[in-house]
Amino acid sequence: MTSTTPGNSRRRTHRKRAYAPRLPLAERREHLLDAALRVLAREGYDRISIEAIAKEAGVTRPVVYGAFDGLEPLLNHLLDRTQRRALDAVARFMPENPDLSDPDGFLLELVAGVIDAVRAEPEVWGPVLGLIQGAPAVVRDRIEGDRRAIRARFEHLLAVGLEIRGGPDLDVELLSHMIFVSVEHFGRLVLEEPERFTRERLVDGLAGLLAAVQPGPAPDGAAAGGDR
Amino acid sequence: MTSTTPGNSRRRTHRKRAYAPRLPLAERREHLLDAALRVLAREGYDRISIEAIAKEAGVTRPVVYGAFDGLEPLLNHLLDRTQRRALDAVARFMPENPDLSDPDGFLLELVAGVIDAVRAEPEVWGPVLGLIQGAPAVVRDRIEGDRRAIRARFEHLLAVGLEIRGGPDLDVELLSHMIFVSVEHFGRLVLEEPERFTRERLVDGLAGLLAAVQPGPAPDGAAAGGDR
DNA sequence: GTGCGAAGCTACAGCCCTGTAGGAAGTGCT
DNA sequence: AGCACTTCCTACAGGGCTGTAGCTTCGCAC
Numbered sequence: 001m002t003s004t005t006p007g008n009s010r011r012r013t014h015r016k017r018a019y020a021p022r023l024p025l026a027e028r029r030e031h032l033l034d035a036a037l038r039v040l041a042r043e044g045y046d047r048i049s050i051e052a053i054a055k056e057a058g059v060t061r062p063v064v065y066g067a068f069d070g071l072e073p074l075l076n077h078l079l080d081r082t083q084r085r086a087l088d089a090v091a092r093f094m095p096e097n098p099d100l101s102d103p104d105g106f107l108l109e110l111v112a113g114v115i116d117a118v119r120a121e122p123e124v125w126g127p128v129l130g131l132i133q134g135a136p137a138v139v140r141d142r143i144e145g146d147r148r149a150i151r152a153r154f155e156h157l158l159a160v161g162l163e164i165r166g167g168p169d170l171d172v173e174l175l176s177h178m179i180f181v182s183v184e185h186f187g188r189l190v191l192e193e194p195e196r197f198t199r200e201r202l203v204d205g206l207a208g209l210l211a212a213v214q215p216g217p218a219p220d221g222a223a224a225g226g227d228r
Numbered sequence: 229m230t231s232t233t234p235g236n237s238r239r240r241t242h243r244k245r246a247y248a249p250r251l252p253l254a255e256r257r258e259h260l261l262d263a264a265l266r267v268l269a270r271e272g273y274d275r276i277s278i279e280a281i282a283k284e285a286g287v288t289r290p291v292v293y294g295a296f297d298g299l300e301p302l303l304n305h306l307l308d309r310t311q312r313r314a315l316d317a318v319a320r321f322m323p324e325n326p327d328l329s330d331p332d333g334f335l336l337e338l339v340a341g342v343i344d345a346v347r348a349e350p351e352v353w354g355p356v357l358g359l360i361q362g363a364p365a366v367v368r369d370r371i372e373g374d375r376r377a378i379r380a381r382f383e384h385l386l387a388v389g390l391e392i393r394g395g396p397d398l399d400v401e402l403l404s405h406m407i408f409v410s411v412e413h414f415g416r417l418v419l420e421e422p423e424r425f426t427r428e429r430l431v432d433g434l435a436g437l438l439a440a441v442q443p444g445p446a447p448d449g450a451a452a453g454g455d456r
Numbered sequence: 457g458t459g460c461g462a463a464g465c466t467a468c469a470g471c472c473c474t475g476t477a478g479g480a481a482g483t484g485c486t
Numbered sequence: 487a488g489c490a491c492t493t494c495c496t497a498c499a500g501g502g503c504t505g506t507a508g509c510t511t512c513g514c515a516c
Contacts, residue, residue: 168440212396
């Protein structure tokens with residue numbers, strides 16, 4: 001029997017919806033995260049909401065609230081899923097003790113690996129590379145933290161690589177920032193214009209630049225390197 | 229006399245607000261754009277709305293709607309104001325026919341100029357550099373268009389500069405992307421960590437890198453340059 | 457077959473915001 | 487002083503969304 005409350009004059013003009021199939025909590029959470037990813041890929045962060053995810057998943061909002069405490073925790077879980085894969089991929093390219101005997105070769109393999117990973121899982125790398133727009137603060141802050149950590153690790157490897165390479169004597173921190181944002185940009189170019197910016201073109205282009213960067217002392221006695 | 233409608237049982241419990249000073253339309257528009265900029269700087273794009281701008285300006289929403297047809301047109305006007313200054317600054321650094329007799333010197337002056345402009349007017353460059361978060365599509369699309377145009381012009385100058393420099397023989401389009409995102413990143417570093425990344429450090433760091441990039445043919449016969 | 461508990465749904469309350477009709481107030485001119 | 491016009495405000499209507507109380511339904515165990 002339908003209850004009515006004072007002031008509620010709306011009549012039930014629509015059939016009650018069928019119940020969604022019941023799922024254990026763990027399965028429901030994965031189901032909802034998959035739905036969230038589809039909404040995100042199709043409409044971006046601007047349009048993501050508990051309401052939109054519920055619709056995409058074919059359930060009602062209380063079901064979503066039963067699995068997550070709100071949009072922010074849900075997005076955090078989604079990031080847990082995708083960022084873990086991104087960080088795993090990065091860990092493969094930048095292991096703890098890499099073979100840096102050929103520093104230029106190492107960098108080129110790293111870049112090639114990043115490009116392959118980006119092409120293989122655009123749904124993982126899209127948010128990281130800022131290609132899914134309108135990200136809320138929870139997503140931006142999380143990704144920014146990951147980026148800082150990865151760049152710091154890269155800076156360390158770069159310092160070692162430049163030593164092995166015999167120079168040039170440069171501001172390693174600054175150089176790591178420049179290489180980092182360039183490689184990120186490679187990722188965006190590969191996703192946005194895959195036929196114009198092929199893997200080969202990007203890797204060859206970087207190889208050409210590395211070949212032009214002499215290890216010896218810069219003739220002008222340029223800036224000292226290293227952290228401040 | 230206050231009209232009442234069926235179902236409207238709320239009593240007027242608050243004093244009517246005093247009218248805001250009347251302004252001619254042109255002045256009102258500037259007044260509202262100033263208010264919008266303050267909301268933006270303080271709270272970001274996430275919190276910008278006609279409602280928030282009206283409150284900041286000390287008027288009601290119809291006054292804002294009287295000056296602009298909605299949030300999107302208002303933000304476009306704001307961008308008109310700020311992006312014009314940014315594009316003017318860029319035009320100073322990249323004139324139509326620059327003196328490229330010293331290409332490296334030209335690039336260093338350009339970067340120094342960008343850094344100075346960014347420090348001088350952070351409210352103009354913040355949105356351009358993605359430092360004001362949560363930008364809606366109208367802002368993103370507009371800035372993306374400006375970025376493409378600036379990078380394309382830079383690519384042209386880069387090609388000429390490399391010719392004059394005598395090489396190296398590199399993928400100019402790709403290199404222009406790399407330098408472009410690096411200089412943008414310099415802008416962000418300057419705003420986010422001004423004491424760690426001083427103007428001198430950034431310019432000297434880049435000078436050191438340029439000094440290490442030999443103009444002669446790369447020893448490995450690396451990638452051919454130029455547009456596809 | 458029945459009962460119980462878990463999972464899902466309806467309906468409600470509320471917030472924030474957009475956009476506008478019509479009235480109120482202020483200013484300038486005669 | 488009065489009138490007309492311009493600018494501003496109140497109140498209304500509506501959309502989108504969050505979050506939850508209490509009811510409904512389904513599935514499983516006995």
